[in-house]
Amino acid sequence: MASRRVLRLRTSLLAAAAGGASVLYPMRSAYAEAPPKEAIPDRKPIYSDHASLLPKPKPSDTSPVSEPSSTAPTPTDRLTGQVRRARIFLYDQSFAAEDSINKFMSYILNKETSFTNTIASLAPAPETGEQLLPGAIYVLVATMTGSIIARNRGLFLRTTFPLAVGITAGWILIPFTMRNIADLSWEYEKKVPLISNTHAEIRGFTKEAWRQTRVHARLVGDWADEKAAAGREKMESWVRDGK
Known part of the structure; x- marks a missing residue:
């Protein structure tokens, strides 16, 4: 029992001494300080490159200076060039086709x-008061009538007589429309000098014949009026003498 008490007393004393030491001298971490990198001198490596230690040969004056040889194009470069040329060719062809289509569509639109x-220019102006629809129907009926009249005649009359009747009816019934048609026909005829010259000659001959016809008709009318007046006077004198 006495030994146990002594052992406990010794243990308690050791624990008290350790606690006092920890209080008086607390535990701290010690850090070592290293010098900066700038202060460390460069050191030569232990193992140096053997090739760097060999002396470099100096070119002599008599030896020719070697020039770098030009490298030939690789198959990849040639393939790239072929693909580039093919793409340019396809682009040019597609652009030409598109341009041709645009020009054709523009031509069709302009013609339309x-x-x-x-x-629209053949129609008469509104201020003229001319109605195209009834007049055109009357001209068509007149042309068919001329064809019926000349059906038992020769080929020349069967061809020209209905046309002449239709043109005459057109100038009488729809004169402004016929004038527009004549002007348009003359514009197209001027592109062919032979036809335009022939038409001009026929037109001049027709105008001159019509003028001569009107002059002679006026002369005949005046002569008929004179003869009628003279006959009337003679009849009146006979009547007066008879009375």
């Missing part, structure tokens, strides 16, 4: 616009 404007 020109045709529409030409047909």
Whole structure:
């Protein structure tokens, strides 16, 4: 029992001494300081490159200076060039085809616009008061009538007589429309000098014949009026003498 008490007393004393030491001298971490990198001198490596130690040969004056040889194009470069040329060719062809289509569509549109404007220009002006629809029907009926009249005649009359009747009816019934048609026909005829010259000669001959016809008709009318007046006077004198 006495030994146990002594052992406990010794243990308690050791624990008290350790606690006092920890209080008086607390535990701290010690850090070592290294010098900066700039202060460390460069050191030569232990193992140096053997090739760097060999002396470099100096070119002599008599030896020719070697020039770098030009490298030939590789198959990849040649393939790239072929692909580039093929793409440029396809682009040029597609651009030419697109340009041709655009020009063709523009040509069709211009022709359609020109045709529409030409047909619209043949109609009479509103201030003339001319109605195209009934007049055109009357001209067609007159042409068919001329064809019926000349059906038993020769080929020349069967061809020209209905046409002459239709043209005459057109100038009488729809004169402004016929004038527009004549002007348009003359514009197209001027592109062919032979036809335009022949038409001009026929037109001049027709105008001169019509003028001569009107002059002679006026002369015949005046002569008939004179003869009628003279006959009337003679009849009146006979009547007076008879009374």
